[in-house]
Amino acid sequence: MSFDLQLNGQRALVTGGTKGLGAALVKSLRQAGVLVMTTARAIPEAPQEGVIYVEADLKTAEGVNALARAVKDHWGGVDILINCLGGSSAPAGGFAALDDAVWFDELNLNLMSAVRLDRALLPAMLAKGAGVVLHVTSIQRVLPIPESTTAYAAAKGALSTYSKSLSKEVTPKGVRVLRVSPGWIETEASVAFVERIAAQSGTDYAGGKQVVMDWLGGIPLGRPAKPHEVADLITFLVSPRAASVSGSEYVIDGGTVPTV
Structure with missing residues (x-):
């Protein structure tokens, strides 16, 4: 049996690909022969060879639009879109510490960045009847920590629900939509x-x-989990080896979530 993932020459956009899981994912995709573009608010001092980096703040509509233009200028479109960007800067202190500004910041980073980018790049995928969109969610959507992750968890929960609905809409048109839900990385x-x-x-x-x-x-x-362990799962899922998989959410958390 060959373990060739059949990804050579595919064009992939990975958001948030300069640190952590994103950087590991960029490396994993490149090793599989994928052409990769990624984003950050600042280009890293030691960029990965052969990767196109675009400076953009994806918390804003303007940043997403700038990235979408860069994709179209370089490639015309993508075969694989991985919304990996996420995180939280919310203060501790429970619900009372979360004012509107914090809530909108968490939602723009963890939900709207993906929604806006999908809206910009999915039409070209649908036009050719092929493509893969993968959203990185989080086990926090079912296991939030009230002291510090309420807004982040809510945003990731919304991202998961949005992803499922999107999958039902576009999978019949040739575009697979997937979710990977990591625990602590x-x-x-x-x-x-x-x-x-x-x-x-x-x-x-x-x-x-x-x-x-x-x-x-x-x-x-x-x-x-180690970043490369989650990255390897994602690389498999976006490959033609997983061509019959769509609409699913894959948890990779070392068994953290205690329920079925």
Whole structure:
């Protein structure tokens, strides 16, 4: 059996592809022979070879429009669109700490960036009757942490529901729509977060990781996922090897979510 993913020469846009999961995904796709464009608010000092980088703030409609123009200028369109951008800068303190500005910031980053980009690039996919759209959601949509992730979790929940509806609409027209729902991924940002928790708790990095896992109710696997593990799953799902898969959400969380 060949493990060729049949992705060579495909054109993929990955949002948020300079750090964490996004950077791992760009690397995984390039190794599979994919032509990759990605975005960031600033071009990295050590860009990956052969990758097209576009500076854009996708929290804004103007940033999405600029990215869509760059895609059309370089390639005319894409075969694969992966909305990987996400995160949270909301303050701790529960619901009362979340004013309208925080809510709109979380929604623009985690929901509207994907909605706007799909709206800009999906018509070309539909015109040729082929393509793949993948949205990175989060287990936070079913396992929110009230102290700090309410708005982020709500935005990811909305992204998941939107993705399912989009799949029902466009899959019959040749465009697959998928979701991948990661749990805790050990990215640069999460490492810095754990280091802060460790310092506050008077422990080392391993102790800080245990504190975070306890907050999540435990991770049966005993550790967070590595970025490349999630990236490899996504790379398979957007490939022709997964051609019959659409509308589904794939959880990759080491068993964190305790329900079926």
